[in-house]
Amino acid sequence: MTTPDLRSYRYRFTGHERILHNVEAAQVLPAMMDLFGYRRAFIVASRTINTQTSIVQDLRARLGDRCVGLTDDVGEHSPLPNIIKAAQAIKKARADVIVSVGGGSVMDMCKAIQLSISEQAFDRETMLRLQFVISDDGTEMLTTSTAPAAIRQIAIPTTLATSEWTPVSTPIDTETSLKARFVVPDGSPIAIIYDPKILAQTPTELLMSTGIRGLDHAINTACSSSPHPFATHLAEKAVQLFVENLPLLKDPANTQAFTNCQLAAWYTGMGQMSVPHGFSHWMVHIIGPYGSIPHSDAACPLMYAQAKWLKGWAADQHARMLRLLQQPTRDFHEVLGDLLERLEMPLYLEDLGLTRARVDEMIVPALQHPMVTRNNIRPIRNELELRAVLELAWRTPAAD
Template identity: 70%
Template sequence: MANVEPKRYRFTGHERVFHNVSAVEALPDVLALFGYRRAFVVCSRSIRTRTAWIDRLQARLGDVIVGLTDEVGEHSPLSNVLTAARQARDARADVIVSVGGGSVMDMCKAMQLCISENAYDREALLRLQFVRSPDGTEMLTTSHAPAAIRQIAIPTTLATSEWTPVSTPIDDETRLKARFVVPDGSPQAILYDPALLQQTPVRLLWSTGVRGLDHAINTACSSSPHPFASLLAEQAIALYVRHLPELADASVPDALASLTQCQLATWYTGMGQMSVPHGFSHWMVHIIGPYGGIAHSDAACVLMLAQAKWLEGWVEPQHARLRAAIGQPDKPFHAILHGLLVRLGMPTTLDDLGLTRAQVDAMIGPALDHPMVTRNNVRPITNEADLRAVLELAWRA
């Protein structure tokens, strides 16, 4: 028998997923299900100050909420993580409830690591950054302390952070991303509330939806694909491409149905993305984001498109399946993505992000030093010339 590459599937620790629910109404029962009585809430500043949603949650839970913070900076600064972890510890919280997008959920994962490891200063926390597996395809935790606290996630965006144990908060001192794989860092439960997403600006839903789309494409076009993960990714990609434009289309009769389908796309994406290595576009946002002061999701739009061009002809069977799933079998895959981004009014070039050539030049060294940017790319990106070549594709639409 010919040698067959072994496949692995990684279960990421979720115990319950509640889809198409009212999170305010469902959360008390979810907390009771797991025996939680003291919740520390971490939410975005916008959801707290620009809507009445957190007020409704506080009225519903009452004294069960023992602490709350909306001090969550973009990219989850370590200073915010450490402060909130100490607050949750001092409040004797037995669970963290996140209400927000990727920065909020990432912060909660890092808070879990602080509490489990009793690591409440920058140096102690940074010692816990992930290591690579021997074959370089998987991120492994360096923490082996039992989880002292878990997270229940109520996402307000579409980028799939709720599906991984990975947290990448920014180090305030270096402006570099720290990289943690948190034991039991994936939320214990996820509550998908499409009505809550109506509180999120459509432009943010679009950009984070594209980030989720980028995750799904990296899964489907992985250097070491898994058939189950690819099947889920293909379905996710079709849902994203179909339903993201509907979120601001007045002719669509049921906006909640479109939001529900987009949340379903994040579920499909999340179920597979940790099981296969991702390539350039997934990781380069961790350089462009902090160095350029760019939101991850906006950077993902540009890098997703550049990667599709870079891989043209290298992943033709995968691209053919994706074109078929989307219903545009005769159009180049990068052209489909470009059309979607233009329709959504999202950036397609590094120039659209407001970056200069000098700024991008300064990112080359950190990108080459990053443990994952130059690994696991179907079309190799291994040196400065390769990196500059793929980034050149990101300068033009």
């Protein structure tokens, strides 16, 4: 009897226990803490949110003396020294839950903080020994941590890149400018609070770029080399919601559009850990730290290039999404290009200020990354093929 390929049957639930949608975070956070028996919350927020909005102030007012600490020392790509410093502060404050308020950098930081506290790993070397390993079939990221979770987080997302849906954290190691790679046991938030009014306070450009990052996750799920029917169904609906609603976020009064985009993030997140993702998901982990570029900005040209690279190789997958978008006669990359232009997002790597020489410097670390050249429907197996897809991400039509 032939051994079945379990990749086609695998669904990975990531451990969330409560999701609240279309609510006011400050009103529901105390009750959410009561539900899980938490008494001592430590808030981790982006500096912009903490200093330029009233979001954190409102949360602290509602929590009163149940808020035992706050840090906004996060930083782009969540530098490892900031994580260790915050973990020590949270342990000293005897917090029993972390409340993350922000986007991917904030939530990724909180996951790594959880790992640091659970493993009592308060230095760089010990943390780096906890990086994930790849499964034998090359499709899953597996934790190397054995300690039970000592603390969890409640996430209040302010962007759309879906970090709240995974236990994966990729902070930057400032000594090497490379991404550390962690899969944190119980690293996904125990609860997520989706507040569209908070989302509407996020700067429009950041909303658009993180929405593209969420869209890229959904597309990678729908176009996975080892798809799962449940994940595919959710991802295709997420693609529709993102494409139709992201342009509407330019109107902060369009509450339904913000709600729909948070639903799109939810649908994307429910399936994305169950199937392997391809090039565009992982290449941002090279371009981000090497080019000093936010993940979500890098996702724009990489998503566009991957759609071109997969033309004819993902014909059925693209066709299903195009039918949902009521554009069945177009090429999928054309629809994505139109969306990027409408959102005033970059289509090409040179739009991000990268030079060819800078992109060339990323070839070797990309080939050395454990996932960039794996799990692509159209293979990217070597330097020649990697350069070919990066050329699609680099070159404008005028340069042809």
